[in-house]
Structure formats: C-alpha cells, structure tokens
Amino acid sequence: MEITSPNNEKVKAWQKLKQKKYRDLEGLFLIEDEHLISEALNHHLVKEIITNDPSLTYPISTYYVTDHIMKLLTDQVSGAKVIGVSKKIKEEEIKGNLIILDNIQDPGNLGTIIRSAVAFNFETLVLSNDTVDIYNPKVIRSTEGMLFNLNIIRTDIIPFLKSLDSTYLKVTTDVKSGKDIKGLNKKPMALVIGNEGKGVREEVASLCDEKVHLEMTKICESLNAGVSASILMYEVFHG
Amino acid sequence: MEITSPNNEKVKAWQKLKQKKYRDLEGLFLIEDEHLISEALNHHLVKEIITNDPSLTYPISTYYVTDHIMKLLTDQVSGAKVIGVSKKIKEEEIKGNLIILDNIQDPGNLGTIIRSAVAFNFETLVLSNDTVDIYNPKVIRSTEGMLFNLNIIRTDIIPFLKSLDSTYLKVTTDVKSGKDIKGLNKKPMALVIGNEGKGVREEVASLCDEKVHLEMTKICESLNAGVSASILMYEVFHG
Structure with a gap:
C-alpha cells in the first residue's frame, strides 16, 4: 500500500x-x-x-x-x-537469574545491560517504574536485537523484592563495604543495580541479602553502571 | 573579569x-x-x-x-x-598495560573504556587516528574525570604495534576462534579493541600474538565494545 x-x-x-x-x-x-x-x-x-x-x-x-x-x-x-x-514484548512470570534496575536513566546503559543479560544468561530483567523506557529508540538500537530474547517486567521493585521467593539470593552493589563478588554462592541470583549518579536507594538496598563490589584501583571510585552490571553478570555466569 | x-x-x-x-x-x-x-x-x-x-x-x-x-x-x-x-593532556612514553582502540566511534564507549582502564590499572590508552576525539564533550562527561589519570596517545596503530617491545603480549578479540581470556599469561599486555560494527581490522589482528573471546550464551553474538573491553581489562587486573 x-x-x-x-x-x-x-x-x-x-x-x-x-x-x-x-x-x-x-x-x-x-x-x-x-x-x-x-x-x-x-x-x-x-x-x-x-x-x-x-x-x-x-x-x-x-x-x-x-x-x-x-x-x-x-x-x-x-x-x-x-x-x-x-x-510490545509480553511480560512473563520470572525465571532464571534476575537483573533488577533501580532507576537507570541512560538509554545506552539500559541497552548494554539487556545485551549483557542475554550474553550471561540472566533470563529476566526487572525495571523499576522510573527506569528509562525500554521502547525508547536509543535503547532498542543499543540492544542489538537482544531485547526480544529476554523476559522483561516493569514494576514497583520494593514490593517485588519483598515478595520474592527466598531461594533467590538478593544482591546489590556497595563500592565501600561490599564483598568481592567472587566469593558468593551465586545461583539463583536477583542482582539489583542502582541509578547512575545516586546508586541504589537505601530502602531497596536494605531488602538485599548481600552487598558486593568489584575490586579496582584506588584512583577510580566507580564504573559505568552498564559496565558494572555486565561484569557482575559475567562473574555469576562463570562462577 | x-x-x-x-x-x-x-x-x-x-x-x-x-x-x-x-x-x-x-x-x-x-x-x-x-x-x-x-x-x-x-x-x-x-x-x-x-x-x-x-x-x-x-x-x-x-x-x-x-x-x-x-x-x-x-x-x-x-x-x-x-x-x-x-x-590537552600531554602524551607520555608508554607505560604499564596498554589498551589500544582501533576506530572506536561512540563517545560513550570511549568514555566508559577510559573509566574502566583507570579502574583496572591499564596505564596507557592508545587511540587510532580515526577513533573519536577524546576531547569531544560527550567523551569527557562519560569519563567522570578519569581522563586525567591516564596516559593517552593518538597514533597510527599499525606502525605502533609493529614497533612495540616484544615483552608485550599483543592480544585482540575474536568471537569465533578466540581463546578464553582466563587461560592467558596476561602481563604486560597490549589489548586491542576494534570498531563497534566492523571489529578489528585484519591487518591489525594479524599483528597480534593471541586472540581471545569471552564465553557467553549462544543467543548473543557479541557484547557492547565498551563492556567487552572492560571485562577483558577486569580479567587481566584480577588474573
């Protein structure tokens, strides 16, 4: 036509x-x-x-x-x-390892995390309601098509974490007092990544069982959120 | 005034x-x-x-x-x-592990790689002449200030690799036939990362001693270039 x-x-x-x-x-x-x-x-x-x-x-x-x-x-x-x-992709029940994003704002970071989640076998992505729209054209482009291979849920992550089955180890990041990710018993995992500037909200962090960090040189305080999420998922996949 | x-x-x-x-x-x-x-x-x-x-x-x-x-x-x-x-930052002689970028185009990727290089102790960043300008405002913002903690050299990377001291293990990525990075004797390393879409040029790859890849699920063909570079540097730092 x-x-x-x-x-x-x-x-x-x-x-x-x-x-x-x-x-x-x-x-x-x-x-x-x-x-x-x-x-x-x-x-x-x-x-x-x-x-x-x-x-x-x-x-x-x-x-x-x-x-x-x-x-x-x-x-x-x-x-x-x-x-x-x-x-839009249909939301399904949660399955596999979970990656949970608390207010990620950069479309490139969300796209990168989606791509890495598929690479490292995190089957479900949970987005807080204030995370950038996954159907934003910049997000879609940066997923390189991996978007369609993931179970994606958008929800209020506080009640979500509260109601999560206790077989899941709930983990978030803490650059100051987190454990080395290598030491953790990793599966199944619900990994929570915070906002680029502010990190994970305190209320969200308090619902987690463990806090981890990635060892790095003292000059650098933190990594890009997409990189940090990707390395943690890589460690869980290989651990 | x-x-x-x-x-x-x-x-x-x-x-x-x-x-x-x-x-x-x-x-x-x-x-x-x-x-x-x-x-x-x-x-x-x-x-x-x-x-x-x-x-x-x-x-x-x-x-x-x-x-x-x-x-x-x-x-x-x-x-x-x-x-x-x-x-602009003064170029110094090469020192420490090297991360070498062959035509990286996305400012966010370059910024991320700079930040991760500082985090994982790669002291020198070598940019091919056609890599995005490090003084592009988007690059500078995404480095989170880490730009100033790195020795950065812009050059033609083919003669650079040819003249590089043989104590450096020259490594690049190959998603199909690369070895697992975990098996490599890693230091000192000159790690070459290719363009986002096209990968490393053949001529550049042929100058490398080893090709590596990161193990991932079969659905995903490749990672974001900034993530891939970051995980490889993380592995070298922790290896």
Whole structure:
C-alpha cells in the first residue's frame, strides 16, 4: 500500500509512537534497523512495515511511503529506510537469574545491560517504574536485537523484592563495604543495580541479602553502571 | 573579569573549541562539569574559567559572563553554570598495560573504556587516528574525570604495534576462534579493541600474538565494545 501524504491518519498514528505516552497507550513501538526488524519478525511481534524502498518486500502488511514521511518517523539523523511497527514484548512470570534496575536513566546503559543479560544468561530483567523506557529508540538500537530474547517486567521493585521467593539470593552493589563478588554462592541470583549518579536507594538496598563490589584501583571510585552490571553478570555466569 | 557581549573575541575563541579542528589547533578543550573541572585543576591543566554565577571563585583567571554566552558555549541541553578551558593532556612514553582502540566511534564507549582502564590499572590508552576525539564533550562527561589519570596517545596503530617491545603480549578479540581470556599469561599486555560494527581490522589482528573471546550464551553474538573491553581489562587486573 502506498502513502504519500504526511497528513494520512496512519502516518499521524505512527508519529505518535515516538512518544512514550502513546507507546504505552497503544502497546506498540517503532523499530528502525533491518536486523532488529528481522529479530522482531522471528518473535512474531511486527504488525506492519513502513519503507521508502520499493524493492523491499516483507511477509506482512507493508506501507510504501515518501522520503519525507520516513524523516517524520525516524529517530536517526542519518534517516532510516525501513521501520517496523512492533507489538510490545509480553511480560512473563520470572525465571532464571534476575537483573533488577533501580532507576537507570541512560538509554545506552539500559541497552548494554539487556545485551549483557542475554550474553550471561540472566533470563529476566526487572525495571523499576522510573527506569528509562525500554521502547525508547536509543535503547532498542543499543540492544542489538537482544531485547526480544529476554523476559522483561516493569514494576514497583520494593514490593517485588519483598515478595520474592527466598531461594533467590538478593544482591546489590556497595563500592565501600561490599564483598568481592567472587566469593558468593551465586545461583539463583536477583542482582539489583542502582541509578547512575545516586546508586541504589537505601530502602531497596536494605531488602538485599548481600552487598558486593568489584575490586579496582584506588584512583577510580566507580564504573559505568552498564559496565558494572555486565561484569557482575559475567562473574555469576562463570562462577 | 566580566564579558557581556557574545561578539567579544574571547567568546568567539571559546565557541570555536566546540569543533575538533580548533581544539587540535589551539591544544585546548572545554570542560563543563564542576567535578571534572576540579580534576583538571588538580592536574594543573585549566587555563581559565567561564561562569554565569558571580558567587563562584577560582584560583585562576575567571570570566563572568551572561546566561546567553553560557548557552553559546555549552554542549548540554540543560546548560552549564561553569565551564573550564583546559589544556590537552600531554602524551607520555608508554607505560604499564596498554589498551589500544582501533576506530572506536561512540563517545560513550570511549568514555566508559577510559573509566574502566583507570579502574583496572591499564596505564596507557592508545587511540587510532580515526577513533573519536577524546576531547569531544560527550567523551569527557562519560569519563567522570578519569581522563586525567591516564596516559593517552593518538597514533597510527599499525606502525605502533609493529614497533612495540616484544615483552608485550599483543592480544585482540575474536568471537569465533578466540581463546578464553582466563587461560592467558596476561602481563604486560597490549589489548586491542576494534570498531563497534566492523571489529578489528585484519591487518591489525594479524599483528597480534593471541586472540581471545569471552564465553557467553549462544543467543548473543557479541557484547557492547565498551563492556567487552572492560571485562577483558577486569580479567587481566584480577588474573
């Protein structure tokens, strides 16, 4: 199907998906990269495709639009030649090791943590309600498609931690008084990572069984939150 | 000293430092965060301070300017209340473990790698000529001040690797055929990390003694470059 008018109702509806409010309302989000779209297609999440390239064909509803309309929809300065409209990932029951994020704000950090969680077999990602939207285009890009291989839950993490099965070892980080992660009996683990600047909230930390840190030189006070989370998950995977 | 006109020669010169060309020409760069400025002051690199806050005092030349001038100089949407004009860090002879970057493009990745290098005692960072500028404001912010604790060299890394002392074990990554990093005799090490999308150039890889990878689940093909570099440095530090 061809669309040439930027005032077309479909175009207006797609444009709204650039805002979190409408993504939440519609349960849909935009994906800009062919590799990511094929990942989402594999997971049967793509509802329709938008492209300005008449040579592209997809096994689902495809809208052929003008370059101008593509520019209205893309998040990238360099533009996009194909955009997928995808359904959000369904939240499932928790399973496997858990990585829990308390107010992570940087989209790149969230994307990195998603990618590392899949790499190091943390099957469930739990996001506090104030963590950056996982359907933010920057987050999606930096996951390199790994987003679709993870069980993702957004919730209030205080009651979540309180109600968590006691077989889970609840662990968070403390650069000053944490134990070395290498010494811990690690599985199954619920690993809580705090905000980039402020760290984990005290109330959240108090619900954890153990506090860990990564040994480093004295000059450096802390690592990037995405790196810190990734090294801890790496240690649990290899431990 | 007070400056109110955006056409003042000083203001024009500072504005030019937002471009790499002029940073290279003048050997100067701008720093936007009070914490980073104090780190640069500790290293005797700050030449002058620019602020719109009359209550701030510094032990060096300080220019009090209008909000409008601050807006012309800042890289941040939220603005800045103090900006330091800093001299670039002097390149020294190589020392300690080396982390070598072959065309890293993302400022956040470079910042993260700088921070992790300091954390895990890699004393020298070698950047290929096509790696993102370390004096890019986004890089500087994401280093959290650690930039000033590292010996940083920008060069053509092919002749650099060729001329490197044979006591260094030259290591790069190969997700398909690399050895597990845990098995390596690790020090002193020259660790080469490749571009985010394309990896290490073949010519660069062929100059390395060993190829390593990090064990991970089969679903995930690779990690974020900053994370991968950080975990490898962590393993060398702890190995």
